[in-house]
Amino acid sequence: MVKWLPLLALALLGFAGRPGTAPRYVPPTGWRNNGWAVPFHEEWFGGQLRAMHEPPLATAADLGSWSRRFRLLVLPSFRPGLAFRIDEDGKGGARMREVLLDGRGGYEPGAIAKESERSLTSEEVAWIDRAIEAAGLRRLPMQPPQPQVKNGTIMVCADGTMFVFELLDGRGRSFQERGCIEPEKPLRALIEAVSRLDPVLGERALDSLEPKRR
Numbered sequence: 380m381v382k383w384l385p386l387l388a389l390a391l392l393g394f395a396g397r398p399g400t401a402p403r404y405v406p407p408t409g410w411r412n413n414g415w416a417v418p419f420h421e422e423w424f425g426g427q428l429r430a431m432h433e434p435p436l437a438t439a440a441d442l443g444s445w446s447r448r449f450r451l452l453v454l455p456s457f458r459p460g461l462a463f464r465i466d467e468d469g470k471g472g473a474r475m476r477e478v479l480l481d482g483r484g485g486y487e488p489g490a491i492a493k494e495s496e497r498s499l500t501s502e503e504v505a506w507i508d509r510a511i512e513a514a515g516l517r518r519l520p521m522q523p524p525q526p527q528v529k530n531g532t533i534m535v536c537a538d539g540t541m542f543v544f545e546l547l548d549g550r551g552r553s554f555q556e557r558g559c560i561e562p563e564k565p566l567r568a569l570i571e572a573v574s575r576l577d578p579v580l581g582e583r584a585l586d587s588l589e590p591k592r593r
Contacts, residue, residue: 403435404428406554409521420556424452424543427460430488431478436547444468449511451573452543453584454484459492461580463573465499465507473499473507477580484541493580503576510572514565516546516553523557540587542570562588 404425410416428435435441436448446469454460459480467473476496482489499507539558544566546553557566570588574581 403437406437406521406552409554411522424454424556427454427480427484427488428452428462430480430482431460431462431491431494433462433464433476433478436545437552439549442547442549447546447548449507449547450543450545451570451584452541452545453570453587454541454543455587456485456539457483458583460484460488461583463576463580463584465573467504467508471501471504473504475499475576477577479580479583495577499576507572507576510569511546514544514569516544516555517550519555519563519566521555542566542587544569 403421405417405420407413407417410420433450436450442448445466447467448464449467450462450464452460452462459482461477461479464476465473466475474496475498476494478494479492480489481492541556541558542562544553544555544557555566557563562570567588570584574584
């Protein structure tokens, strides 16, 4: 039996019948079920990022003049989605863009409610670099482990927040999604590190972690 109905059921209802979109924002392979997961996540994650006017971080061409680009996408089920993108120039400098939508992160993006961009200080660049390296994104699986069955019960979330981690540099692309299953400690630390760079939007991201701490 299933203890709680998953959030994905709600998202599926919202996306049912929409035309497919070529995968630009999410990897075309590496999912447990590529045939279902690729169009679903491209519509979900890609739809939110397109609404944010965020670029894909998929290929070497997407690097542009930057040496490394990192993005944290935070998608609460029923509250607005938000993202932090940090672009590094390889010489100790970096720019950060923060964007908040006015829709729902689980099924309807809405439009941009707030956005800002600024340069990071050298201390902030060093701070976020350490957090990215400590997270070991390239060593982590793209998706979290499947829910474990215990005494015939599968524990899943009826509501929650999806966190999407993207890293693009000269070595290629790294992509991880974490949602109802609690993020690993290094990923949690990375969320907290990014959140410290913006006290307002960062608080929203940290609020999304709170239910998982109880």
